[in-house]
Amino acid sequence: MNARRLRRRLVSGLMTSLVGLLSFLAVLALVLILAHLVAKGASSLDWSFFTKNPVPAGQAGGGVANAIVGTAIIVGVAALIGLPVGIGTGLYLAEYGSGRLGWTVRFLADVLNGTPSIVVGIFAWTWLVKPMGHFSALAGSVSLGVLMVPMIARTSEEMVRLVPHSLREAALALGYPRWRTSLRIVARTALAGIVTGCLVGVARIAGETAPLLFTALGNLNFSTSIGEPMQTLSLQIYAYATGPFEEWHRLAWAAALVLMGLVLLLALVARWAIRQRHGATR
């Protein structure tokens, strides 16, 4: 009897340590990746890295100024396309989403959230690159904007739903029309949360590469025209990492560090903003 009890306790203790160890491993993976990024990328971050354009293969030096500016433009335009649709969909789901259309849209948003981004890339290629006859940053922005919509819609919906009913009822009781209640009372109260969701959404698409391969394409020169091919950090990392030169690998690590820093910064700001408002909800 006693031996059996001992065995059960032993198993319990053992499994507890095992799941603890597994959690440690998962965190270790993150730490290792971040540590390698810093170790291999930090030494290349200097003034010319941020201000110079790439130099021809084989030469030393050069930077990724064009890619940084390109990332900002492409992601900015994508946000202009994706955010209004995403937030609007989120408001619809929260305000009128109890019917069949609401269910369908919610389900589609969740399903589309996990679709391969490269498929959206070839979709944008057919609609924008092929008819225009050349690659363009705009096509890249459109594909990234499309990718944002489901994510933004779902986070906006959740944030709007967090607004207490009493606020809405108070406004309606005062004779406020429903649309003004929705926009000026409900959406405004949820604004911080919605903005946070948008930040996270932007952070997520800033690192996307696959849909840009056949749309924005990449560009070795500095370009700010959205009708032309444009470079982004992610495309630059891909090109440099798969290239043969040691110098390129060095720059790829540095660019990856910059991209990761950008994404982490947005994620941390979003996290902090959520905590400010809702406390540690999860």
Next chain:
Amino acid sequence: MTALPIEPVPSPADDTERPRGPTWRLRRGINTGDRVYRAILTMLALALPLLLVTLVGQLLVSAWPSIRRFGFHFLWSSVWDPVAGVFGAAPMIFGTLVSSLLALVIAVPLALGVAIYLTEFAPKWLRAPVAFLVELLAAIPSVVYGLWGVFVLIPFLRGYVVPPLRAVLGWTPFVSGVFYGNSLLAGAIILAIMIVPYIAAVSREILLAVPATQREAALAMGATRWEAVWTTVVPYGRTGLMGAVILGLGRALGETMAVTMLIGNRHDIGLSVLQPAYTMAAAIANEFSEATTSLYLSALFEVGLLLFLVTVLVNAFARLLIWRVARGTAVGSRAL
């Protein structure tokens, strides 16, 4: 929680004699602004279904020449010859499935372990930070995983993993051939790391939704803490956990950049995990801009269509399972 059924309450002014304009509008219940507002939001919300329909329609149209030419043969044939204009996608379908399943084999125990530890055993102060760190894995761009895989993971595998693997399993066909670095094994491992945060986050929400009474009942019956978790909590969340795993599978199937950089991109079916392989997403990424003939392009579109349909079906199935447990929540849809 659904939208409020309450319409603006008619003001007391309705009963008394007042100027007609505003009271008339109030009595109607829904004023023009409300109608316009609802119409605008509905149009925006219709964008997603519309997008899905045009996406599938477009892919179908673009892939049609290839579908007509090769039929179901496309799925079984392993000849991929752009010069002769003969295309069969079997090796990439095989590579996509095998790499994703291998990734699941690695990721599921890891992610479930994280979820169980965080909901059941971890000290309170540790839960939120560790959950955040694990979810940060989902924030790392795919191309950065690829970079790390090429320059850190592959040398590590070559030095410390492949030799012992060969020593133990070298007699099986699964661990044979020369290890060049880029291989099914490397692709599967990077995929596993990438899907852990998704499976862990959803599993955690599922386990949190298990009523505390289940746990307490088991403990009261004299179960150890582990027994309480393994015999009551986990079976209770079975459906949702299944959904979490399938969601991870969906992510793995469609993952592009990291896999393209690590899997070796060889159009061949091989049993050995040390050999290069190919996936559907990688094929599109590599060959789309090189596709010179319209049939070649069409074949790639068909690969894209297949990939899209498979991931949509897998995701839809996963969602239905998860929704059954955590109804209507956006579990795992949040970006972080």
